[in-house]
Amino acid sequence: MTQIAVVYHSGYGHTQRLAQAVAEGAGGQLIAIDAEGNLPQGGWEQLAAADAIIFGSPTYMGTVSWQFKKFADASSKAWYAQEWKDKLFAGFTNSASMNGDKFNTLAYLFTLAMQHGGVWVGNGMLPSNSKAAKRDDVNYLGSYGGAMAQSPSDAAPAEMAAGDLETGKQFGQRVAQIASRFKR
Template sequence: MAKIVVVFHSGYGHTQRLAAQIASGADAELLAIDAEGNLPEGGWERLAAADAIVMGSPTYMGTVSWQFKKFADASSKAWFTQQWKDKVFAGFTNSATMNGDKLSTLHYLFTLAMQHSGIWVGTGMMPSNTKAAGRNDLNYVGSFSGAMAQTPSDASVDEIPPGDLETFRQFGKRVAEATARIRG
């Protein structure tokens, strides 16, 4: 079975809940970046041993949080030796508005994965974009590049729409299936 790690920063708990959904679908382990932008003890070793790395950050001011950026900059040690070359990568984000410039965050994560010579996996999901579609449908936010969720700024972690939660779980499943095919 493929070893998948979901590495993420969560400012208010929403991104953490979404990361847990991905981990549930992918049978993956969670690796949280702390409030100071650091990984826990053994975190770098867990990433080195992974077949796939799913990266996540809330979208703040049109990109990843500074804590995630600190992690990304520190990953240059793995980049220098191409330690993560040919690993499977995927990404996810959340913001308070429907657009919220989340695609900028996913582009950042994609670029980081490509710099590490990784293989990117998108959602593989059609959007829910008919008149009959509702907020709780699968991939209602309509992302192909990675998983996106929208949670109002005054909503609690428990108020993330069920459709977004299921989108993230299905995304995790897709990452696991793609990793099994690619990494064999």
């Protein structure tokens, strides 16, 4: 059985809701980075034991939140010891704007994974880009590098687009399927 950890920061609850969808699809454990940028007790051990690590952060000012960045900087201890080498990695993000420079956040997460010597998993989904496409379709935002979601700045987490949450769930399923192949 593969162990998948979904480590994320959420400022307003939207990224947490997406993290829950990703973890549901992956059968993974959630590890929330708190408002001070710290992991819960046992969080580092969960990451060390995981076969796959899925990163999640809101996109603030074109990149990850400072809380996620604090976690990433603290992961240098695992980097130095090469503890995460050859693990699978993936990532997701959410922002208020349709674009919001979310790809830059995914690129940051990818770079962090590559620094750790990991193997990146993209979402493997075709975009919903026809005239018939609707906002609640899967991969409506057309991301390939990871899962992306968009939540209006005045919307509650409960109002997130169903398609974005389904994208997250299917993304988690993909990571779990690939992790099971690597585990053999």
